[in-house]
Amino acid sequence: MARKVFMIGRDEIPASVSLGAGEKLDWTLVCLPGTSAVVDLAISLDGPGAELDLAGLYLCPGSENVRMNVSVCHNSGGCISHQLFKGIVGGTARAEFDGLIYVARDAQKTKAYQQSHSILLSAGAWAESKPQLEIYADDVECSHGATTGFLGENELFYMRSRGIPEKDARRLQIISFLSPVLERLPEELRDDIISEC
Amino acid sequence: MNNSLLEIKDLRAGIEGKEILKGVDLSIGRGQVHAIMGPNGAGKSTLSAVLTGRPDYKVTEGSIEYDGRNLLEMTPEERSWAGIFLSFQYPVEIPGVSITNFMKTAINARRKAQGLPEMKPAEFLKLLKEKMAFVQMKGEFAKREVNVGFSGGEKKRNEIFQMAMLEPTLGILDETDSGLDVDALKIVADGVNSLRSPERSFIIITHYQKLLEYIRPDVVHVLKEGRIVRTGGPELADRIWQEGFDGIDG
Numbered sequence: 001m002a003r004k005v006f007m008i009g010r011d012e013i014p015a016s017v018s019l020g021a022g023e024k025l026d027w028t029l030v031c032l033p034g035t036s037a038v039v040d041l042a043i044s045l046d047g048p049g050a051e052l053d054l055a056g057l058y059l060c061p062g063s064e065n066v067r068m069n070v071s072v073c074h075n076s077g078g079c080i081s082h083q084l085f086k087g088i089v090g091g092t093a094r095a096e097f098d099g100l101i102y103v104a105r106d107a108q109k110t111k112a113y114q115q116s117h118s119i120l121l122s123a124g125a126w127a128e129s130k131p132q133l134e135i136y137a138d139d140v141e142c143s144h145g146a147t148t149g150f151l152g153e154n155e156l157f158y159m160r161s162r163g164i165p166e167k168d169a170r171r172l173q174i175i176s177f178l179s180p181v182l183e184r185l186p187e188e189l190r191d192d193i194i195s196e197c
Numbered sequence: 198m199n200n201s202l203l204e205i206k207d208l209r210a211g212i213e214g215k216e217i218l219k220g221v222d223l224s225i226g227r228g229q230v231h232a233i234m235g236p237n238g239a240g241k242s243t244l245s246a247v248l249t250g251r252p253d254y255k256v257t258e259g260s261i262e263y264d265g266r267n268l269l270e271m272t273p274e275e276r277s278w279a280g281i282f283l284s285f286q287y288p289v290e291i292p293g294v295s296i297t298n299f300m301k302t303a304i305n306a307r308r309k310a311q312g313l314p315e316m317k318p319a320e321f322l323k324l325l326k327e328k329m330a331f332v333q334m335k336g337e338f339a340k341r342e343v344n345v346g347f348s349g350g351e352k353k354r355n356e357i358f359q360m361a362m363l364e365p366t367l368g369i370l371d372e373t374d375s376g377l378d379v380d381a382l383k384i385v386a387d388g389v390n391s392l393r394s395p396e397r398s399f400i401i402i403t404h405y406q407k408l409l410e411y412i413r414p415d416v417v418h419v420l421k422e423g424r425i426v427r428t429g430g431p432e433l434a435d436r437i438w439q440e441g442f443d444g445i446d447g
């Protein structure tokens with residue numbers, strides 16, 4: 001299956017998807033500023049060799065309220081899932097990522113990875129990542145990471161010491177933080193997002 | 198124009214409420230190279246952090262005059278525009294930002310501050326290529342993300358490349374020589390020596406006298422426990438190398 005990009009709040013996102021043997025899914029969910037939404041997405045890997053590559057990006061600089069409930073179920077063994085979510089949350093916006101990884105008892109040789117990171121731009125912003133793992137098989141490679149933080153002071157100072165003003169340095173930092181997801185987008189959309197940062 | 202570029206007087210500074218520099222006096226003339234040596238934890242990097250305006254370091258007393266201006270009132274970017282450059286002891290990784298984009302942003306920010314138009318892309322690329330060749334960095338580094346996945350030596354080389362691009366009036370090298378092989382050491386020395394001029398000055402922080410054989414300093418200082426305890430000529434560096442810091446007290 002080809003790459004697909006969904007604009008949250010505009011495109012219909014299927015609530016559930018099942019991947020059969022050898023099927024591949026490569027999706028990117030994008031939530032642009034000004035959009036509040038709840039996204040419920042359940043993906044199950046139901047045949048050996050199925051692969052999921054899922055990424056998400058949410059930009060909430062104002063008063064948005066975004067919730068993503070993503071569950072990835074490895075019902076069959078020998079499947080791979082990658083998830084990468086990145087968010088920028090400012091103003092009084094709220095963003096929440098709930099990510100469940102479920103690995104059934106017979107789903108041996110599963111590989112499941114999940115990363116969700118957000119950056120807060122203001123004291124009034126709120127973001128939370130809640131990874132949940134339910135793993136019943138024993139031969140599994142699984143990792144997850146979740147962070148919520150402010151922009152790094154070391155990077156900021158390094159750039160300022162080269163003469164890049166604080167505002168521009170922060171912008172570069174945001175772009176660099178988002179870049180692993182931005183890379184997945186068509187050039188035009190990527191440029192639009194970068195120019196809005 | 199007076200002949201002193203940097204005047205540090207009775208500088209006391211620290212971090213998180215802990216005083217690290219305990220009254221530093223240092224005067225650097227235009228065109229001079231000063232070496233600063235001293236044991237681990239003496240406060241050498243603290244001094245370079247204060248000179249470049251790192252926000253988490255607080256100056257509690259004293260003054261710093263740079264090129265006739267009160268340095269302590271300037272932001273880090275203003276100091277850079279005024280010609281101060283620090284080669285970091287621990288260069289920072291900036292994922293997602295290429296060296297090309299990083300340097301283009303830096304150079305054009307300074308030009309903007311000076312009221313100049315942006316550098317033409319062709320002119321910029323020519324400069325970039327020329328300076329990369331000068332520090333013997335392979336062309337493919339132009340596209341690499343700043344310091345991400347670089348070896349220790351490559352990071353230091355990247356600092357010298359940036360110095361060559363920005364052509365500072367006051368270059369501060371904080372242990373740029375640590376962990377470098379002989380060839381890379383010579384590149385660092387060439388980087389400094391090629392910029393040496395009657396207007397430019399350097400502060401070379403180092404633990405080794407090797408670099409100072411390639412970059413002959415005019416003055417050598419020993420910083421110990423937050424104070425400069427000894428100042429001398431290049432021979433002081435040789436003596437420290439042979440005898441260590443123990444015998445060197447004010």
Ligand SMILES: Nc1ncnc2c1ncn2[C@@H]1O[C@H](COP(=O)(O)OP(=O)(O)OP(=O)(O)O)[C@@H](O)[C@H]1O
Pocket residue numbers: 212213215217235236237238239240241242243244286
């Ligand atoms: N955030 C901090 N909080 C408390 N003390 C600190 C902090 N950062 C640095 N220091 C202390 O300040 C002192 C001076 O550190 P500095 O990095 O300036 O030393 P240095 O002379 O550069 O040493 P080296 O040769 O090892 O690079 C050290 O004792 C160090 O532990």
Ligand SMILES: [Mg+2]
Pocket residue numbers: 241242243286371372
């Ligand atoms: Mg140091």
